[in-house]
Amino acid sequence: MLKVSDLSAGFETETGFLEAVDRVSFRVDDKESLGIVGESGCGKSVTAHSILGLLPQPSGKITGGTISLNGKELATLxxxxLREIRGREVGMIFQEPMTALNPVHPIGRQIAECLRTHGMGKKRQNRDRALELLQKVGIPSPEQRLKEYPHQLSGGMRQRIVIAMALACHPHLLIADEPTTALDVTTQAQILELLAELKESLSMALILITHDLGVIAETCDRVVVMYAGRVVESAPVREIFANPLHRYTAGLLRSIPSLETVPKTRLSTIPGRVPGLAELPVGAxxxxxxxxxxxxxYLQSEDFHSKRPDLIEAAPGHWVEDCDYVRTD
Structure with missing residues (x-):
């Protein structure tokens, strides 16, 4: 359904162009769930926004690569x-529902606008469809909620509203950008369960962007691990958890608390920080x-300063960055 090949994107700044995504490649098959995971600042959201042409303008730019959706090239549209594709073919759940919703319009009008933009029905039909969508995403008292404003709803309900808007036009692919950020644990579980149910009932493909590998394990079929704008590992979810081949992936997995964790011991962490866009090395x-x-x-070698590691297929369907100093095997 979706094939991203060697995608590069970044931003024009006063100090020059900063590349946030560096030759990222992945695919999403029909009805498949793909997880994109990594720390904040690794390029996950920029990748998602590039797919739909939503990079901030005029600074944001796609500088290379292709984005093919059912045979249509999106990068040059x-x-x-792109407006015709957004919502109708690809739905997007944004990271913060309070900023994704318009504070001065009631919920019903905002959902109806999604339908009206794509010419799907008249005013009465759009209201009925909005009501149906609220029921589908589990909003209590949906008729009342249609008249309410975003500030009158809880964080979990606002997130469900954003999901309803993303599904309004029956898209084939849904991109969820950290849909459980800033929600309590119980609400997070409800939102993830809702996304899984909707994916199955509507036969959609799903891209789930998160920094939480626990969420990926529960929801996705395959996972792409990103670090500092690059894909460093990609594999089926079960394979990643059973046999992580990159030290970054292994570090992320160790940082997840488990029932086997000894009480009152420090959680494992990855030392250091993600490098800034202005200080990215050529090597690993x-x-x-x-x-x-x-x-x-390695850090003092010529390879680190001048040679970008390739991705190699270490096992069927399991790709990892080809550098001995960052691999676990």
Whole structure:
């Protein structure tokens, strides 16, 4: 359904162009769930926004690669054509529902606008469809909610409203950008369960963007691990959890609390931080945080300063960055 190949994107700044996504490639098959995981600042949201042409203008730019949706090339489409695709073919759940909703319009009008934009029905039909969508996403007293404003709803209900808007035109692909951020644990579980149910009932494909591998394990078929704008590992979810081949992936997995964790012990962390866009190396970008015993030799080598590691297929369907200093095997 969706094939992203060597996608590069970034932003024009006063100090020059900063690349936030560096030759990212992945695919999403029909009815499949793909997870994109990584720390804040690794390029997950920029990748998602690039797919739908939603990079902030005029600074945001796609500088290379292709984005193919059912055979249509999106990276070179004009704004008018992209508007026709947004919502109708690809739905988007944004990270913060309070900023995704218009504070001065009632919920019913905002859902109806999604339908009206794509010419789907008249005023009365759109109201009935909005009511149906609220019922589908589990909003209590949906007729009353149609008349209410975003500030009158809880965070979990606002997120359900955003999901309803994303599903209004029956898209084939749904992109969920950290849909459980800032929600309490119980509400997070409800939203994830809702997304899984809707995916099955509507036969959609799903891209789930998150920093939480626990969410990925519960929801997705395959996972792409991103670090500092690059894909460093990609595999089926079960394979990633059973056999992580990149030290970054292994570090993320170790940081997840489990029932086997000894009480009152410190959780495992990954030392250091994600590098800023102005300080990205050419070589393996995770290397400065790697615990490889000879990592200092690599950091001082010519390879680190001039050679980008390729992705290699270490096992069927399991791809990992080809650099001994960041691999676990």
């Amino acid at each position: 004009g704004e008018k054509k 970008r995770f290397a400065p945080r790697s615990d490889h015993p000879q990592i200092d030799d």
